[in-house]
Amino acid sequence: MNRLTVLAIGYSLLLTAFIAWPKHQREVHTGVASWYGEKYRGRTTASGSVFNPDELTAAHRSLPFGTVVRCTLGSRSVDVVITDRGPFVEGRELDLSKAAFEKLSHTDAGLINVDWEVIK
Numbered sequence: 001m002n003r004l005t006v007l008a009i010g011y012s013l014l015l016t017a018f019i020a021w022p023k024h025q026r027e028v029h030t031g032v033a034s035w036y037g038e039k040y041r042g043r044t045t046a047s048g049s050v051f052n053p054d055e056l057t058a059a060h061r062s063l064p065f066g067t068v069v070r071c072t073l074g075s076r077s078v079d080v081v082i083t084d085r086g087p088f089v090e091g092r093e094l095d096l097s098k099a100a101f102e103k104l105s106h107t108d109a110g111l112i113n114v115d116w117e118v119i120k
Contacts, residue, residue, distance in 0.1 A: 003069045007025035007050040008014050011014070013080065015115075016110045019056070023064065024106045026116050026117045026118070026119070027117060027118075028092075028116070029093070029115070029117065030097065030113065030114070030115050030116075031083075031092070031093030031094065031113070031116065032091055032093060032094075032111050032112070032113055032114075033058075033071060033088075033092070033093065033101070033104075033111070033112050033114045034082065034087055034092050034094075034095050034096070034101075034110065034111050035095065035096045035097065035098050035099070035100070035101035035107060035110075036053070036059075036095050036096075036098070037053040038053060038098070040053070041053055042103040042120075045057075045059075045084035046065070046083075046084050046085040047055075047065035047066075047082075047083045047084060047085045049083050051083070051097075052097070053098040053099060054097070054098070054099050055097055055099060056078060056079065056081065056093060056097060056099055056100045056103070057080055057081050057082070057083045057084070057096075057097045057100065058071075058081070058082055058083070058084070058094050058096045058097065058100060059082070059083070059084035059085055059086035059087060059095035060082050060085070060086075060093070060094055060095075061085060061086065061087075061093075063082045063099045063118065064082070065082055065083060066082065066083075067081070067082045067118055067120070068079060068080070068081055068082075068118070068119050068120035069082060069090050069094070069116050069117065069118055069119065070116065070117055071094065071096065071100070071114045071115070071116045072104075072114060072115045072116070073104040073105060073112055073113075073114050073115075075116050075120060076103060076104050076105075077103075077104075078096075078100050078103035078104055079119065080096060080097070080100045092111070093116070094114070094116060
């Protein structure tokens with residue numbers, strides 16, 4: 001093989017590896033999630049939308065509004081859209097709407113440890 005052929009093969013392999021490499025490696029976080037519900041129904045969220053505890057939404061301190069986050073607890077998971085800011089209690093990472101929380105656990109639990117990742 002001449003030098004040009006070796007370079008062409010090497011470049012092809014490098015290009016193939018680059019194209020096949022995942023564009024976004026998802027980072028899974030673990031944290032405490034709480035929930036909020038009826039008390040806030042109809043109030044305007046930080047994003048400007050109207051809060052409805054029956055929708056699959058959540059609050060996070062810094063993720064951009066509209067970000068979709070998958071929360072997982074054991075074999076259960078729920079995808080939520082970030083529409084609000086919070087929680088404002090130390091040690092908590094997400095405030096889930098009541099409907100979202102109920103997809104993972106009973107609301108009597110109050111707080112749950114979830115794995116969560118940005119999916120969109």
